[in-house]
Amino acid sequence: MNKDKLKEFEAMFNPQSIAVVGASSGRKIGGAVVRNLQLSGYKGKIFPVNPTEREILGLKAYPSVREIPEPVDYAIIMVPAAVVLGVIDDCAAKRVKVVQLFTAGFSETGEVEPIRLEREMVARARRAGIRLLGPNCVGISVPAKRIPVETTGVVGQPGDITILAQSGGHTETLASAGLSRDIRFSKLISFGNACDLNAIDFLGYLKQDPETRIIALYLEGITDGRRLYQLLAEISPIKPVVLLKGGRTEVGREMAMSHTGSLAGSAAVWKAAMKQAGVIEVSTLEEMADTLMALQELPPIAGNRIAIVSQLGGGAGGAGVLAADVCTSLGLELPPFPGEIKDKLKSIINAPGSILRNPLDLSLVGRQPALLRKVLELLAGLADIDLIMLNERPTFLLALVSKAELQAINDVLVDFQHSDEKPLVVISPPGGMHEKERVKVERRLSQAGIPIYPSFERAAKAMANIIRYWGFRSRA
Amino acid sequence: MNKDKLKEFEAMFNPQSIAVVGASSGRKIGGAVVRNLQLSGYKGKIFPVNPTEREILGLKAYPSVREIPEPVDYAIIMVPAAVVLGVIDDCAAKRVKVVQLFTAGFSETGEVEPIRLEREMVARARRAGIRLLGPNCVGISVPAKRIPVETTGVVGQPGDITILAQSGGHTETLASAGLSRDIRFSKLISFGNACDLNAIDFLGYLKQDPETRIIALYLEGITDGRRLYQLLAEISPIKPVVLLKGGRTEVGREMAMSHTGSLAGSAAVWKAAMKQAGVIEVSTLEEMADTLMALQELPPIAGNRIAIVSQLGGGAGGAGVLAADVCTSLGLELPPFPGEIKDKLKSIINAPGSILRNPLDLSLVGRQPALLRKVLELLAGLADIDLIMLNERPTFLLALVSKAELQAINDVLVDFQHSDEKPLVVISPPGGMHEKERVKVERRLSQAGIPIYPSFERAAKAMANIIRYWGFRSRA
Numbered sequence: 001m002n003k004d005k006l007k008e009f010e011a012m013f014n015p016q017s018i019a020v021v022g023a024s025s026g027r028k029i030g031g032a033v034v035r036n037l038q039l040s041g042y043k044g045k046i047f048p049v050n051p052t053e054r055e056i057l058g059l060k061a062y063p064s065v066r067e068i069p070e071p072v073d074y075a076i077i078m079v080p081a082a083v084v085l086g087v088i089d090d091c092a093a094k095r096v097k098v099v100q101l102f103t104a105g106f107s108e109t110g111e112v113e114p115i116r117l118e119r120e121m122v123a124r125a126r127r128a129g130i131r132l133l134g135p136n137c138v139g140i141s142v143p144a145k146r147i148p149v150e151t152t153g154v155v156g157q158p159g160d161i162t163i164l165a166q167s168g169g170h171t172e173t174l175a176s177a178g179l180s181r182d183i184r185f186s187k188l189i190s191f192g193n194a195c196d197l198n199a200i201d202f203l204g205y206l207k208q209d210p211e212t213r214i215i216a217l218y219l220e221g222i223t224d225g226r227r228l229y230q231l232l233a234e235i236s237p238i239k240p241v242v243l244l245k246g247g248r249t250e251v252g253r254e255m256a257m258s259h260t261g262s263l264a265g266s267a268a269v270w271k272a273a274m275k276q277a278g279v280i281e282v283s284t285l286e287e288m289a290d291t292l293m294a295l296q297e298l299p300p301i302a303g304n305r306i307a308i309v310s311q312l313g314g315g316a317g318g319a320g321v322l323a324a325d326v327c328t329s330l331g332l333e334l335p336p337f338p339g340e341i342k343d344k345l346k347s348i349i350n351a352p353g354s355i356l357r358n359p360l361d362l363s364l365v366g367r368q369p370a371l372l373r374k375v376l377e378l379l380a381g382l383a384d385i386d387l388i389m390l391n392e393r394p395t396f397l398l399a400l401v402s403k404a405e406l407q408a409i410n411d412v413l414v415d416f417q418h419s420d421e422k423p424l425v426v427i428s429p430p431g432g433m434h435e436k437e438r439v440k441v442e443r444r445l446s447q448a449g450i451p452i453y454p455s456f457e458r459a460a461k462a463m464a465n466i467i468r469y470w471g472f473r474s475r476a
Numbered sequence: 477m478n479k480d481k482l483k484e485f486e487a488m489f490n491p492q493s494i495a496v497v498g499a500s501s502g503r504k505i506g507g508a509v510v511r512n513l514q515l516s517g518y519k520g521k522i523f524p525v526n527p528t529e530r531e532i533l534g535l536k537a538y539p540s541v542r543e544i545p546e547p548v549d550y551a552i553i554m555v556p557a558a559v560v561l562g563v564i565d566d567c568a569a570k571r572v573k574v575v576q577l578f579t580a581g582f583s584e585t586g587e588v589e590p591i592r593l594e595r596e597m598v599a600r601a602r603r604a605g606i607r608l609l610g611p612n613c614v615g616i617s618v619p620a621k622r623i624p625v626e627t628t629g630v631v632g633q634p635g636d637i638t639i640l641a642q643s644g645g646h647t648e649t650l651a652s653a654g655l656s657r658d659i660r661f662s663k664l665i666s667f668g669n670a671c672d673l674n675a676i677d678f679l680g681y682l683k684q685d686p687e688t689r690i691i692a693l694y695l696e697g698i699t700d701g702r703r704l705y706q707l708l709a710e711i712s713p714i715k716p717v718v719l720l721k722g723g724r725t726e727v728g729r730e731m732a733m734s735h736t737g738s739l740a741g742s743a744a745v746w747k748a749a750m751k752q753a754g755v756i757e758v759s760t761l762e763e764m765a766d767t768l769m770a771l772q773e774l775p776p777i778a779g780n781r782i783a784i785v786s787q788l789g790g791g792a793g794g795a796g797v798l799a800a801d802v803c804t805s806l807g808l809e810l811p812p813f814p815g816e817i818k819d820k821l822k823s824i825i826n827a828p829g830s831i832l833r834n835p836l837d838l839s840l841v842g843r844q845p846a847l848l849r850k851v852l853e854l855l856a857g858l859a860d861i862d863l864i865m866l867n868e869r870p871t872f873l874l875a876l877v878s879k880a881e882l883q884a885i886n887d888v889l890v891d892f893q894h895s896d897e898k899p900l901v902v903i904s905p906p907g908g909m910h911e912k913e914r915v916k917v918e919r920r921l922s923q924a925g926i927p928i929y930p931s932f933e934r935a936a937k938a939m940a941n942i943i944r945y946w947g948f949r950s951r952a
Contacts, residue, residue, distance in 0.1 A: 032875045104839070108793075108831075152875050154909050167794020169787060176871050176908030220797055246797035249804040284933045285798070285905070311645060317584075318643020321696060321722035322761070328725040355584075363580070395652050399508045399628050429761070432652030433630055457760045 008131050009205050011097035013142050013187055015073035016044045019065055019096070021087050022078030022103075023048030023056050029102070029151065030078045034059070036153035041146040045070060065090040072096045076139060076150060081105035081117060084135075088121055092128030099125065101135035102150070107193050108136055122195050137192030138168030141175065143185055144211075149175045159184020160213035161292055164202050166191060166220045167246070170285060174216070177289045182446040183296060186211045200224060203231045207238070214295045215239055216288055220246040229273050236278030237476040240469050242291050243279045245270060278472040280465050290462035293451045298423045300470045301386050305333045306463070307379045308359035309390040312366045312397070312409065319391050320359030323427075323456040327389075330464040334358045335384045348374050367401050369408045376412070380421035386467075388424045389459055394441050395432030403437065410441055414448040426452045427459050484607050485681050487573035489618050489663055491549035492520045495541055495572070497563050498554030498579075499524030499532050505578070505627065506554045510535070512629030517622040521546060541566040548572045552615060552626060557581035557593060560611075564597055568604030575601065577611035578626070583669050584612055598671050613668030614644030617651065619661055620687075625651045635660020636689035637768055640678050642667060642696045643722070646761060650692070653765045658922040659772060662687045676700060679707045683714070690771045691715055692764055693755075696722040705749050712754030713952040716945050718767050719755045721746060754948040756941050766938035769927045774899045776946045777862050781809045782939070783855045784835035785866040788842045788873070788885065795867050796835030799903075799932040803865075806940040810834045811860045824850045843877050845884045852888070856897035862943075865901045865935055870917050871908030879913065886917055890924040902928045903935050 018037065024030040030050075034057050037046050047068045048056035055061055062068050065075060065087065075096045077087055081103050091099050106118035118135065125132045133139055141149045144158035151168065154175040163185060165171045171190040178185060186209070189202055199219060206212045215235065235241055248267045274281050282288045306327055310320030324334055337345070337358050345356045348371055354363035360379075366372055379388055390413070397406055417424050426445055428438060445452050453459035494513065500506040506526075510533050513522050523544045524532035531537055538544050541551060541563065551572045553563055557579050567575050582594035594611065601608045609615055617625045624631035627644065630651040639661060641647045647666040654661060662685070665678055675695060682688045691711065711717055724743045750757050758764045782803055786796030800810055813821070813834050821832045824847055830839035836855075842848055855864055866889070873882055893900050904918055921928050929935035 027876055027878070029876060036875065152871050152908065154871065165794070167797070170794040170798075172872055173795075173869065173905050173907075176869070177905065178907070179909065180907035180911055218794065220794070244798075246794060246801065248801045284802070284931060286931050286933070318641070318646040318694065318696070318722060319649075321643070322646075322720075325722065325724045326760070393649065393652070395628050395630065396648055399512065400503055400505060402503070429649050429653065431649075431654070431656035432628065433655065435656055455760060455762050457762070 005205075008097065011073040012131075012133070012140055014145055015098070015147075017047065017071060017073050018042070018044060019047040019049055019068060019072045019075040020078065021049040021065060021075055023050050023053075023061065025053060025056050031057070032153070033076060033078065033102075033150045036148045036150060039153055040148040040155040042148075043146065044073075047072065065094045065096065068094060074098045074100065076100050076102060078102045081114065081135075084121060085117070085124065088124050088128075088130070091130055092124065095128075096130060098131050098133060100133040100137065100139035101192070102138065103134070104136040106135045107195065118193065118195050125196065132196035134192040135195060136168075137190040138171055139190060141171070141185070141188040149188060152176065154179055157182070157184045158186065159296065160186050160211060161216060161296060162186045162206055162209070162212040162214070163188040163216045163218075164191070164199060164206065165189065165216075165218035166194065166199070167218055168192065170218050170244075173285055174289060177285075181289065181293060181452075182443070183289060183293050198223070200227055200231060203228075203235065207231070207235045213239060214292060215241045216292055217241055217243045218246065218288075219243065229277055232274070232279050233277040237473060240295050240466075241279045242288055242295070242465075243274055243281050244283070244285065244288050245281065278469070278476060280469050282465065286458065287461055287465075290453060290458050291465045293446070294425070294462040294466045297449045297451045298425075298466065299420075300473065301423060301463075301467050302470070303386040304331065304464075304467045305335050305384055305386045307382065307385045307388045308334060309366070309375070309379075309388065310359040310361050312362065312372070312390055312392040317355055317361050319456070320355065320361055323359050323389070323391070323460070326457045327460045330460050332460060332464055332467070337382070341378065341382065344378055345375065348378070367397055367405070367409060369412045372409060373412045373416070376416045376424075377421070380416075385422060387463060388422055389427065389456070389463070390424060391427045391456070392441070393429060393432070394438040395434045398434045398437060406437070406441070410444060413445060413450060417448060417450050424450055425459055425463065426450050427456050428452055428454065430454050481681075484573065487549040488607075488609070488616055490621055491574070491623075493523065493546060493549050494518070494520060495523040495525055495544060495548045495551040496554065497525040497541060497551055499526050499529075499537065501529060501532050507533070508629070509552060509554065509578075509626045512624045512626060515629055516624040516631040518624075519622065520549075523548065541570045541572065544570060549574065551575045552578060554578045557590065557611075560597060561593070561600065564600045564604075564606070567606055568600065572606060574607045574609060576609040576613065576615035577668070578614065579610070580612040582611045583671065594669065594671050601672065608672035610668040611671060612644075613666040614647055615666060617647070617661070617664040625664060628652065630655055633658070633660045634662065635772065636662050636687060637692060637772060638662045638682055638685070638688040638690070639664040639692045639694075640667070640675060640682065641665065641692075641694035642670065642675070643694055644668065646694050646720075649761055650765060653761075657765065657769060657928075658919070659765060659769050674699070676703055676707060679704075679711065683707070683711045689715060690768060691717045692768055693717055693719045694722065695719065705753055708750070708755050709753040713949060716771050716942075717755045718764055718771070718941075719750060719757050720759070720761065720764050721757065754945070754952060756945050758941065762934065763937055763941075766929060766934050767941045769922070770901070770938040770942045773925045773927045774901075774942065775896075776949065777899060777939075777943050778946070779862040780807065780940075780943045781811050781860050781862045783858065783861045783864045784810060785842070785851070785855075785864065786831075786835040786837050788838065788848070788866055788868040793831055793837050795932070796831065796837055799835050799865070799867070799936070802933045803936045806936050808936060808940055808943070813858070817854065817858065820854055821851065824854070843873055843881070843885060845888045848885060849888045849892070852892045852900075853897070856892075861898060863899050863901065863939060865903065865932070865939070867903045867932070868917070869905060869908070870914040871910045874910045874913060882913065882917070886920060889921060889926060893924060893926050900926055901935055901939065902926050903932050904928055904930065906930050
């Protein structure tokens with residue numbers, strides 16, 4: 001990627017100044033965008049642009065981009081489509097580097113005039129050397145630069161996952177999920193209709209971007225499938241790509257056409273190509289977030305052999321039965337424990353109701369931190385186990401132990417994860433009398449690097465995804 | 477069902493007194509059970525039994541069941557398996573009606589001596605006319621009688637769903653989920669190894685029980701498959717049965733053998749038989765809770781034609797694309813809106829970024845209560861729509877509207893559901909800056925009879941399940 005190209009991306013991901021065209025004082029979206037930039041602590045300059053207002057949210061407002069007295073790296077356009085061409089001309093005169101169009105009503109309508117308007121806009125921007133993002137998108141969020149998701153204001157902790165999404169709504173949903181689940185982003189890019197900058201441009205950049213270790217991709221369609229495949233096949237051996245494809249069904253495809261004007265193509269061809277390229281394909285946003293969390297926290301996992309602790313601190317053979325069902329049906333293996341391990345487990349546990357096999361039911365002794373530690377260490381020592389999954393239900397535990405004891409139990413899990421003996425994943429089903437405490441435990445464990453999921457099914461899907469990926473990597 | 481049989485069940489579901497054998501003062505499980513009964517507000521008498529303690533948690537304790545001076549309807553046994561036979565003899569002498577064994581270490585171990593012990597226990601109980609529940613179970617919870625789940629203490633609002641589960645852990649998990657999601661139970665029955673009372677006994681009762689409208693069933697295996705099939709085929713045309721089958725895979729089956737000593741049988745045969753019987757089969761506890769919520773709140777749904785509002789108060793075409801994908805792949809239909817409806821929608825909405833098709837993207841106007849009401853009424857008037865699904869993300873809305881306005885928007889949804897025009901279901905993805913407000917909205921909507929789900933996928937699965945069921949009912 002040449003220097004000029006890198007400069008374009010610099011203006012997008014580290015803008016020194018942002019103009020908001022269509023800013024307003026009220027509770028309109030043009031007000032929310034300015035307010036969100038202020039509240040998030042963005043350090044660059046913010047220039048609201050509005051034809052009638054003199055001041056917006058304490059900032060001097062300008063009647064047009066041309067009137068802004070300082071350089072503008074990045075302009076967010078929120079005015080109606082009908083007046084966008086004039087704004088592009090203003091941005092050209094001002095030598096704005098990147099223009100992001102929140103504005104919709106272009107090619108996605110499928111109508112002649114809006115399509116023509118989009119083309120004219122692109123032509124004018126190209127003549128002026130402006131790169132366009134969108135239209136019909138929510139642009140870019142960069143947590144390290146305190147640039148929030150422009151619509152919701154969400155800005156989480158900086159991380160090394162980059163979201164590249166043809167849907168602003170999905171960007172918002174993933175950013176919100178990340179905030180609650182400690183999934184940390186380098187960049188979130190919503191590129192909408194992709195009239196100029198498209199998935200291929202961004203993937204080319206992200207392939208090299210040292211701040212992006214993991215890529216999450218939401219696509220509804222692509223104009224150059226061959227190039228996309230090539231790029232993904234180049235990236236996957238270096239960085240995992242988690243792909244969610246919209247428009248996999250007939251109705252979904254029609255909707256994608258209306259949404260971002262995308263032709264979604266044949267599902268079967270896509271799927272086979274993505275598998276070949278080493279891409280991790282998921283089918284829901286939840287599965288995407290679950291898989292990102294696993295990739296973020298866990299080291300490469302060598303194999304698919306799981307030890308399950310079906311319940312921490314209380315008999316839950318039923319959880320073990322369902323966990324075995326879901327894991328094995330996803331291709332994960334639950335190796336039986338050898339006889340001498342069962343004997344050792346018996347010497348540690350020795351309680352009625354315990355089930356000394358894999359899945360392991362600890363019965364009531366699982367709430368004793370010292371015994372729990374011994375059990376985890378024993379499992380970690382097994383050569384044919386690649387990963388441990390453990391079920392914890394604080395509502396159950398808190399009927400038997402104090403909050404301090406609950407903390408001590410979770411100390412064991414955190415210490416174990418930090419010991420790097422064997423990767424640990426926790427399942428914590430939501431709901432119950434102690435939901436607040438449960439959420440606290442969930443936050444604590446996820447902040448300590450333990451991926452945590454609401455069900456065995458979701459955990460197992462995420463694990464199967466990353467294990468398949470690491471298998472691809474080791475062959476690549 | 478004859479009168480004597482009904483009396484047995486009366487002692488289980490409306491016991492006037494409960495003895496806890498193995499009660500203790502400390503934070504052991506035998507203490508938790510007594511404390512949970514006290515805290516939940518159970519109105520009957522509680523008799524702790526402990527060989528050494530005189531008083532437990534402020535209640536007079538008895539050295540043996542024989543010493544209790546008043547009648548005992550229901551005894552919970554928590555002492556080790558080795559001393560259980562003596563306790564059964566005590567209960568026989570005392571003429572206890574029902575004995576529930578929390579105690580494990582019987583036939584589920586697969587070992588000769590424990591199996592013999594279980595048989596001897598059953599023989600002694602039968603001679604004394606005692607019905608046994610378990611062993612290896614958490615017994616019965618009846619919210620209307622303030623009898624909590626014995627281990628966790630969870631007791632929610634009374635309702636008309638009965639859980640019948642061969643796993644105490646699943647009973648606990650569903651009760652906890654119900655507490656948070658306003659799923660209301662008539663009874664929760666955990667029957668473990670089913671040495672005496674088994675699924676068939678309880679189903680026979682629940683078929684007739686006027687307080688049970690919906691049955692949730694978790695089974696790991698059954699000794700009399702023909703009778704079970706027959707019963708389920710008799711019940712399904714009257715009451716929906718939601719079944720989760722544990723042990724669907726080889727490893728799951730082995731685990732089920734260790735857990736409750738059940739032989740799980742062939743998955744394919746089961747599946748076909750259950751479909752034939754009209755049973756709603758689900759594959760996870762989440763899907764079970766989701767389906768129960770739908771059955772609890774929604775009237776019978778005539779067909780599979782869905783109108784989707786892909787986002788309330790903000791463009792979310794991407795959500796619409798994925799919603800279309802997931803719904804149609806589950807066999808739900810999204811009928812296109814006729815031309816005159818699109819014209820009417822245009823006259824109501826008239827905003828760039830809106831997508832006036834099914835799924836419908838309301839763009840920014842969806843946050844105006846009056847317009848939202850008009851849109852919902854328009855959709856409700858469509859003859860070929862059976863159900864409306866609507867996506868609401870409070871973190872997005874609260875960037876644009878006040879909390880009072882958010883309330884007004886949700887007032888529209890609540891009023892609409894109460895108008896009984898067309899059933900409404902809401903999707904609300906978790907996470908974000910306003911998670912607390914989102915949870916409040918979620919609680920409010922679910923309490924107002926609107927089933928609410930964290931993703932389109934989960935909502936669509938639950939809808940597909942109940943629509944299939946109502947189709948079966950209309951044919952039956």
